[in-house]
Amino acid sequence: MQKPGKATPGPLSLNTATVKVQWSLAECIEGCLRHGITGISPWRDKLAEYGVANAARHIREAGLTVTGLCRGGMFPAIDAAGRRAALEDNFRAVDEAAALNAQCLVLVVGGMPAGSKDIAGARGQVQDGIAALLEYARPAGVKLAIEPLHPMYAADRACVNTLGQALDICDALGNGADDTALGVAADVYHIWWDPQLAAQIKRAGRRILAFHVCDWLVPTRDLLLDRGMMGDGVIDIPAIRAQVEAVGYDGFCEVEIMSSENWWKRDADEVLRVCVERHASVV
């Protein structure tokens, strides 16, 4: 079957969550080199473990592109002190993204504070938090990528749940559709089901700062840790890739698979080998 759009997807990037149980960040960098993967997207826990300066030097020497830093966000809190602490942590995340020359800082915005049922209030706190963070990130040259998360995470991880909702925030806080200081991370896992997907990708245009791939398994056995390898699920990944490319996205395809019962239990070199194969055959 002919895949739509460009014959070949953008280059592959490894989100370190994909082998988080098996490898340190240093091992991820070396693994990328062994497997011909030219991009990497570290999580901040792995980065802290290695040290930002060490990691930045190693990644630079390896010649890898940092397609994103995971993650900032988690803005809502029960009180002003909590929100201030969250914001301060986000400032540090911006500093780290700058040190790594990351293409963006990915924002998983957070859900409702414990005990709250006020999702509209949480959404307001998120927008306020992003507004304050943008003032810090823009002069630092760090782009912010709001990642809408699947609605099943609305309560506890991210109350921004559609591309349309993320773009509403971009429209409210950014300087129009050409301002890429604030944009979105489009992860097929979170957005594939959205009946408004095609329209919202068009609306996003150049504000798509990252494109993440994995797959939706049927059945899905765990809300958080049962993501599938590209090709093993039901998402028409090439169709979505063609849509983001049609509005100008020409960056990496970042693979991010959280899979406690399958891929996290395998040899990490095998995982990367399959990622490379599937990136070529089904993305």
Place this chain on the structure above:
Amino acid sequence: MQKPGKATPGPLSLNTATVKVQWSLAECIEGCLRHGITGISPWRDKLAEYGVANAARHIREAGLTVTGLCRGGMFPAIDAAGRRAALEDNFRAVDEAAALNAQCLVLVVGGMPAGSKDIAGARGQVQDGIAALLEYARPAGVKLAIEPLHPMYAADRACVNTLGQALDICDALGNGADDTALGVAADVYHIWWDPQLAAQIKRAGRRILAFHVCDWLVPTRDLLLDRGMMGDGVIDIPAIRAQVEAVGYDGFCEVEIMSSENWWKRDADEVLRVCVERHASVV
């Protein structure tokens, strides 16, 4: 805390899924009588077990209102014969709803056929199926209630995932906003997260044919069978109830809790007692 809207919710209805492991339909009917519950919404498997005529007589003698029949739908199939078989089964569901004098037939529309990644195609099949079913249901006096299901069910249970999407189908197939032959079932579990919820409830108006309650637990341990009792989760149920009442909904609150590890393991009379309490205190 003062609940918004009317002080008292509409009367309680028992969806038989709530005690499906413990009770037959006959036991559900008797249980409703014991607990002062005046509405019931049977699933078709329980109905088939009892026999439609027996069930209809028992429910009538008990003086219960049938707030819905669960369920029609499951329209998409791999080929025309499969779609025809699905439609024929839906015709039988309409017949049963008519025999029970049900306020609506709830439609869980179905996901993608096995092996398919074409969600747009599945959505097209759903709309075609509902169009054909409406021609059968309208003269029979049976209202069809499209139930948008949470996006985590998009692949395998229902590819209609928002109220807005369900209303697009109503607009396409019905005779305007006053035509209640085709409407929606609003279940807080499926729609609470939607940033467009308030706007879409307004748009729905009188086409809200059923209002279902339960709660979203944090954490949710199973995609299908870990629904919470009203008040045990994070959904602001009174706020959503106030919104549906504001557009004219004055029917029952139907409780539908699928809970394999908690409520299905308890004594069914205890479950109904808690439903009645929570209906009064937190809905």
